[in-house]
Amino acid sequence: xxxxxxxxxxxxxxxxxxxxxxxxxxxxxxxxxxxxxxxxxxxxxxxxxxxxxxxxxxxxxxxxxxxxxxxxxxxxxxxxxxxxxxxxxxxxxxxxxxxxxxxxxxxxxxxxxxxxxxxxxxxxxxxxxxxxxxxxxxxxxxxxxxxxxxxxxxxxxxxxxxxxxxxxxxxxxxxxxxxxxxxxxxxxxxxxxxxxxxxxxxxxxxxxxxxxxxxxxxxxxxxxxxxxxxxxxxxxxxxxxxxxxxxxxxxxxxxxxxxxxxxxxxxxxxxxxxxxxxxxxxxxxxxxxxxxxxxxxxxxxxxxxxxxxxxxxxxxxxxxxxxxxxxxxxxxxxxxxxxxxxxxxxxxxxxxxxxxxxxxxxxxxxxxxxxxxxxxxxxxxxxxxxxxxxxx
Numbered sequence: 001x002x003x004x005x006x007x008x009x010x011x012x013x014x015x016x017x018x019x020x021x022x023x024x025x026x027x028x029x030x031x032x033x034x035x036x037x038x039x040x041x042x043x044x045x046x047x048x049x050x051x052x053x054x055x056x057x058x059x060x061x062x063x064x065x066x067x068x069x070x071x072x073x074x075x076x077x078x079x080x081x082x083x084x085x086x087x088x089x090x091x092x093x094x095x096x097x098x099x100x101x102x103x104x105x106x107x108x109x110x111x112x113x114x115x116x117x118x119x120x121x122x123x124x125x126x127x128x129x130x131x132x133x134x135x136x137x138x139x140x141x142x143x144x145x146x147x148x149x150x151x152x153x154x155x156x157x158x159x160x161x162x163x164x165x166x167x168x169x170x171x172x173x174x175x176x177x178x179x180x181x182x183x184x185x186x187x188x189x190x191x192x193x194x195x196x197x198x199x200x201x202x203x204x205x206x207x208x209x210x211x212x213x214x215x216x217x218x219x220x221x222x223x224x225x226x227x228x229x230x231x232x233x234x235x236x237x238x239x240x241x242x243x244x245x246x247x248x249x250x251x252x253x254x255x256x257x258x259x260x261x262x263x264x265x266x267x268x269x270x271x272x273x274x275x276x277x278x279x280x281x282x283x284x285x286x287x288x289x290x291x292x293x294x295x296x297x298x299x300x301x302x303x304x305x306x307x308x309x310x311x312x313x314x315x316x317x318x319x320x321x322x323x324x325x326x327x328x329x330x331x332x333x334x335x336x337x338x339x340x341x342x343x344x345x346x347x348x349x350x351x352x353x354x355x356x357x358x359x360x361x362x363x364x365x366x367x368x369x370x371x372x373x374x375x376x377x378x379x380x381x382x383x384x385x386x387x388x389x390x391x392x
Contacts, residue, residue, distance in 0.1 A: 083390060083391060083392035084388050084389060084390055084391060084392075085304065085308045085311060085312065085388070085389045085391055086386060086387065086388040086389070087302055087303065087304050087305070087308075087386070087387065088384075088386050089302070089303040089304075089363060090300055090301065090302035090303065090368075090384070090385045090386060090387050091300070091301055091381070091382055091384060091385065092298050092299070092300060092301075092322075092379055092380065092381050092382065092383045092385060093298065093299055093300070093301045093381050093382075094294055094295050094297065094298045094299070094380070094381045095295060095297075096274075096292050096293070096294055096295070096381060097268055097269050097271065097292065097293040097295065098289050098293075099124060099265060099267070099289070099290050099291045099292065099293060100286070100287050100288055100289055100290060101125070101127060101262065101265055101284045101285070101286060101287075101288065102262045102286055103127065103132070103259050103262045103263065103286060104283070104284065104285045104286060105127040105128050105129075105131070105132075105263065105283070105284065106127065106128045106281065106282070106283050106284075107125055107126070107127055107128075107278055107280055107281060107282045107283075107284060108126050108127065108128050108280065109125070109126035109280060110124075110125055110126075110276075110278055110279060110280055111123050111124055111125065111126070112124050112273050112276070112291075113273065113276070114273055114274065114275075114276050115272055115273060115274065116272065116273045117270075117271075117272055118267045118270070118271065118272070118273060118293065119267065119270050120266075120267055120268060120269055120270055121266050121267065122266060122267045123264050123265070123266050124265050124266060124267055124273075124290075124291070125264075125265040125278055125290060126263065126264055126265075127262070127263040127264075127265070127284065128263070129260055129263040132256065132259045132260040132262075132263055133260060135256045135259060135260075136253065136256035136257060136259075136260055138256070139249065139252035139253040139255070139256040140253055140256075142245075142248075142249045142252055143246065143249035143250060143252070143253050144249075145245075145249070146242060146245035146246040146248070146249040147246055147249075149238075149241075149242040149245060150239060150242035150243060150245075150246055151242075152238075152242075153235060153238035153241070153242045154235075154239055154242075156231075156234075156235035156238055157232060157235035157236055157238075157239055159231075159235070160228055160231035160232040160234070160235045161228075161232055163224075163227075163228040163231060164225060164228030164229055164231075164232060165228075166224075166228075167221060167224035167225040167227070167228045168225055168228075170221040170224060170225075171218065171221040171222055171224075171225055173221070174214065174217040174218035174220070174221040175218050175221075177214040177217060177218075178211070178214035178215050178217070178218045179214075180214070181207070181210040181211040181213070181214035181215075182211050182214070182215075184207045184210065184211070185207040185208055185210070185211045265290070267293055268293075269293060269295050270295065270296050271293040271294045271295040271296055272293070272294045272296075272380075273292070273293060274291070274292045274293070274294050274380075275291060276290070276291040277289065277290060277291065278290035278291060294380055294381065298370055298379055298380075298381070299335070299367055299368060299369055300318075300320060300332065300367070300368035300369075300370065300385055300387055301365050301366075301367060301368075302365070302366045302368055302385075302387045303342060303363035303364065303365055303366075304363065304364055304366050305361050305362075305363060305364075306341065306361060306362045306363070306364050307361060309337055309364050309366065311391040312334060312337060312366060312389060312391065313334065313391075314333075314334050314335060314336055314337075315333055315334060316333060316334045316389050316390060316391060317331070317332075317333055317389075317390050318331070318332040318333055318334060318368050318387045318388065318389050318390070319331065319387070319388045319390070320332055320368070320370070320385050320386070320387045320388075321385060321386040321387075321388070322373075322374075322377060322379070322383065322384075322385050323383065323384045323385065323386075324377060324378060324379065324383050325373075325374050325376075325377040325379075327374065328374035329374075330370055330371075330372060330373045330374060330377075330385075331370075331371045331372045332368045332369050332371050332372075332387070333368065333369055333371060334366060334367075334368055334369075334389060335367040335368060335369050336366075336367050337364065337365075337366050337367075338364055338365040338366070338367070340364075341362035341363060341364050342362070342363050342364070342365055343362060343363075368387055368389075
């Protein structure tokens, strides 16, 4: 009786425990089948139970700092770029001096080599001076002859003046003789009218002849005065001609001296020799190019687009990158802006009045001075540069 009762109680407890364990299992199955919505306030754990690296506080703060730095640097870059104007269409320029002889002759010496530094007044080429020395001697001889002719002409003037003085004195003497002869004739004629026997006929005839001779002598003396005056004018003209010949001879001497001096061709500016084509033995003529001298003074010719020059002003500072000197940049400043595009001064400028027209942005030359150049740079006209103008 007791045994059966204990068995019944154990069976009831076992069934109760089974029923209790089955109910949570069914609830867990329903929970697994139901979709799970994550809590937004909770971070999804990783495989190892930790948050992802990109959601960590340090990563987020560092990323925000990097973004802020990028924004600041971008703003600074924009501000810098908006305050400069640059172009790669720019070159170095200089007034290249082409050396040519001013006389014709044979070259006897060439005193310089290519790329050599020369100074103003330094001899470059020597031309045979023999014929030019002879020309100078001939010019000096002509000058001496002109001076001799001037002396003779001056003496001729003195002689003519003396002749004029003598002729003038002869005129005075002839005039006095003519007056006396005329008065004697009038006196004899008056006496004869009063008393025909007072004066012999022969005396009157002699007085008439004397009067006529005196008048003729006076006229001859006056002609000699005119002749002496003409001789003076002729002598004076000869003097003027002699002086003109002296001036011509002096010019000839000066020209011969210049030609002799031109036999030594010298440098007119400081610079470097380039493109030397002359050699000893060459026969050169006036205007023939023998070499060129690149001056030490260079500048930049930058061709900016026409929509850039509105902000360019003389005096603005420029940083110049020279392709031949990549180790450092040169410094300069804007000098001037050309009034007109480059095409306006071309040999064949464009004619847009006919045919189809396509607008093209023109280039305007801007002259930039070189204030400082890196040491050791070999510079010359035509080399490429990239100027950057600070417009703000």
